[in-house]
Amino acid sequence: MAGERTQLRRHPERGSHAPADVHAILDAAFxxxxxxxxxxxxxxxPMLYGRDGEVLYLHGSAASRIVRALDRGCPTCVTxxxxxxxxxxxxxxxHSLNYRSVMAFGTAQTIAEPGAKQAALRVISDHLIAGRxxxxxxxxxxxxxxxxxxRFTIEEASxxxxxxxxxxEDADYALPVWAGVVPLRQTAAAPVADPxxxxxxxAPEHVQAYWRARKIEP
Amino acid sequence: MAGERTQLRRHPERGSHAPADVHAILDAAFxxxxxxxxxxxxxxxPMLYGRDGEVLYLHGSAASRIVRALDRGCPTCVTxxxxxxxxxxxxxxxHSLNYRSVMAFGTAQTIAEPGAKQAALRVISDHLIAGRxxxxxxxxxxxxxxxxxxRFTIEEASxxxxxxxxxxEDADYALPVWAGVVPLRQTAAAPVADPxxxxxxxAPEHVQAYWRARKIEP
Numbered sequence: 001m002a003g004e005r006t007q008l009r010r011h012p013e014r015g016s017h018a019p020a021d022v023h024a025i026l027d028a029a030f031x032x033x034x035x036x037x038x039x040x041x042x043x044x045x046p047m048l049y050g051r052d053g054e055v056l057y058l059h060g061s062a063a064s065r066i067v068r069a070l071d072r073g074c075p076t077c078v079t080x081x082x083x084x085x086x087x088x089x090x091x092x093x094x095h096s097l098n099y100r101s102v103m104a105f106g107t108a109q110t111i112a113e114p115g116a117k118q119a120a121l122r123v124i125s126d127h128l129i130a131g132r133x134x135x136x137x138x139x140x141x142x143x144x145x146x147x148x149x150x151r152f153t154i155e156e157a158s159x160x161x162x163x164x165x166x167x168x169e170d171a172d173y174a175l176p177v178w179a180g181v182v183p184l185r186q187t188a189a190a191p192v193a194d195p196x197x198x199x200x201x202x203a204p205e206h207v208q209a210y211w212r213a214r215k216i217e218p
Numbered sequence: 219m220a221g222e223r224t225q226l227r228r229h230p231e232r233g234s235h236a237p238a239d240v241h242a243i244l245d246a247a248f249x250x251x252x253x254x255x256x257x258x259x260x261x262x263x264p265m266l267y268g269r270d271g272e273v274l275y276l277h278g279s280a281a282s283r284i285v286r287a288l289d290r291g292c293p294t295c296v297t298x299x300x301x302x303x304x305x306x307x308x309x310x311x312x313h314s315l316n317y318r319s320v321m322a323f324g325t326a327q328t329i330a331e332p333g334a335k336q337a338a339l340r341v342i343s344d345h346l347i348a349g350r351x352x353x354x355x356x357x358x359x360x361x362x363x364x365x366x367x368x369r370f371t372i373e374e375a376s377x378x379x380x381x382x383x384x385x386x387e388d389a390d391y392a393l394p395v396w397a398g399v400v401p402l403r404q405t406a407a408a409p410v411a412d413p414x415x416x417x418x419x420x421a422p423e424h425v426q427a428y429w430r431a432r433k434i435e436p
Contacts, residue, residue, distance in 0.1 A: 005259065031315075033251035033297055035260035041223065042253035044262050044297040046319055079251055079262040083404065086347060088425065092339060092354050093361040095346075097249075101264055121310060128313075129304060129400075136310050136395055143311040165412045173414055177354055178422050180415070182347075182429060183407040186301065194383045194397040204396050207306065211400060216434045 003156035005105045014160045019054075021159040025102045026051050026080055030128050034058060034152075035077040036069050036108075043069070049078070049152075050120070050127030057120040058108070058150040067148030070108040076152055078104045085184050089166035090177040096162060098181060104157035111149045114141065120149045131206025188214035221374035223323045232378045237272075239377040243320045244269050244298055248346050252276060252370075253295040254287050254326075261287070267296070267370075268338070268345030274322070275338040276368040285366030288326040294370055296322045303402050307384035308395040314380060316399060322375035329367045332359065338367045349424025406432035 001017045008015035016022070026049075035044045045066045047058045056078060060067045070076060085098035111117045118139060125133040139147065166179050188211050191203040203211075219235045226233035234240070244267075253262045263284045265276045274296060278285045288294060303316035329335045336357060343351040357365065384397050406429050409421045421429075 005261075031299065031301060033253075033262050033264075033299070035251075035253040035262035035295070037255040037258055037260045040255055040258075041293050041323070042255045042260055042262075042295040043223075044251050044253035044295045044321065046251075046297060046299040046317070048315065075259050077253070077260045077262045079264060081249065081251070081264040083249060086428075088347070088350065088354075090355060091357070091361070092343060092351065093357050093365065095343070095350075095354075097266065099264070103262065105259070125310060125313070129306070132306065132313075133310065136306075136313075137308060137390060137393060139309070139311050143309070147311065165410075165414070168414075172355060175355060178415065178419055178425065179412040180421065180425075181410045181412075182425065183410060184404055184432070185407065186402055187405045187434065189401040189403065191306075192383075192399045192401060194399075196383070196386075196391055197397060201396055203398065207396065207398075207400065210304075214402070216405065 001154065001157045006103060006156045006158035008158060014162050016159045017157070022102050022157045023051065025082065025100045025159050028100070029080045029082050032058065033079045034066065036066065036074050038069060048124055048128060050124035052123050054154045056152045056154065057123050058152060059121060059124055060148050064148060067110060067150060070110060070150045073107055073109050076106060076108040078152055083184050084163065086182045087166050088179055088182065090168045090172040090175045090179050094166055094168050096166065098163050100159070100161045102157055102159050104154045106153045106155040108150045108152040111151055114144050117144055117147065117149045120151065121147065129206065129210050135204060135206060186214065187216045189216065219372065219375040224321060224374045224376035226376060232380050234377045235375070240320050240375045241269065243300065243318045243377050246318070247298045247300050250276065250296045250298045252284065254284065254292050256287060266342055266346060268342035270341050272372045274370045274372065275341050276370060277339060277342055278366050282366060285328060285368060288328060288368045291325055291327050294324060294326040296370055301402050302381065304400040305384050306397055306400065308386045308390040308393045308397050312384055312386050314384065316381050318377070318379045320375055320377050322372045324371045324373040326368045326370040329369055332362050335362055335365065335367045338369065339365065347424065347428050353422060353424065404432065405434045407434065
């Protein structure tokens with residue numbers, strides 16, 4: 001998945017073009033920052049996504065600027081970042097972030113055919129929270145028309161990962177400065193029922209499972 | 219902070235151009251996705267930042283593609299997104315995300331003068347973790363030269379916020395489907411000391427305070 005656009009210039013030791021590395025990061029996150037150019041003006045929009053092989057499905061309102069822009073089949077950059085920790089070094093210069101990120105380049109195209117659109121929405125839903133799609137009312141024809149779904153095919157992608165303790169200059173290890181990592185993680189709190197649900201309606205297993213996997217452990 | 223580029227087309231009820239709303243979101247996050255166009259090719263890069271009024275300071279290696287691109291004073295889009303929860307509705311269509319995001323447009327310019335560069339780095343450091351800068355070794359001249367610091371002046375910005383329970387179609391409230399929100403939050407675990415620190419070195423108060431503010435509450 002290498003190419004000129006994803007040449008690893010900075011910290012090449014942190015980078016990879018291996019599809020398995022790229023896919024692992026894409027599968028661990030659910031929010032992408034999607035960039036396109038509108039007459040030389042860059043626009044970066046946060047979007048939910050799902051992955052099917054080398055394809056990312058993105059969705060938004062059919063009337064939104066990004067969906068209309070991507071409809072024209074324009075070059076697109078999809079960047080996904082997971083933050084894993086603050087890296088506190090002995091020198092200001094060696095401070096860093098532990099993170100996993102993917103930068104993917106490709107061309108995006110909106111999907112017109114309702115069946116393909118619905119299938120793509122299911123990929124996004126399954127990616128976001130497994131088991132939700134079969135539990136809810138599927139989209140009506142009118143809702144499908146109001147939803148813009150974009151198929152982004154990855155042409156080139158790189159993964160970058162930084163992990164572990166700070167790396168200080170040799171001389172700095174003697175400084176009386178605390179150094180280390182503050183681990184950061186996205187966690188979920190207990191599901192909050194819609195106030196309009198009948199009181200006492202328990203959250204179903206797929207919601208409980210989502211929570212358990214991301215739950216705050218004391 | 220309104221303008222053509224930040225016209226609130228979709229869900230205008232979620233949006234604001236008020237500086238206080240924009241600043242509150244920028245101050246609550248620390249990672250931006252920064253987009254620029256390189257000959258029609260959009261590039262989106264995750265970068266740490268700090269804010270001083272309408273200026274965001276961004277930094278990266280002086281040799282990195284983005285710092286070299288921004289050096290040419292190109293139009294830039296800085297997008298910051300905080301994820302607050304999954305919104306699980308009774309219909310697939312009304313699923314959503316609780317979030318706070320800012321999209322800011324402006325022109326970026328690298329800073330050459332070492333004093334201004336160091337001052338900007340301090341803004342970024344203070345934004346990331348208050349109290350860290352005075353505790354560590356400041357950058358040497360060589361380190362400053364190796365660091366690219368970018369001054370991005372916000373010309374136009376919009377904030378978007380979605381919060382609260384799902385909004386379902388009237389008829390769907392009768393469906394036997396659990397609906398609600400799974401709150402999501404970035405939390406910090408206990409600081410992990412660098413293995414090369416003398417054993418038992420306690421984390422200083424500024425690190426403990428950072429942890430306490432983001433700590434996992436049982």
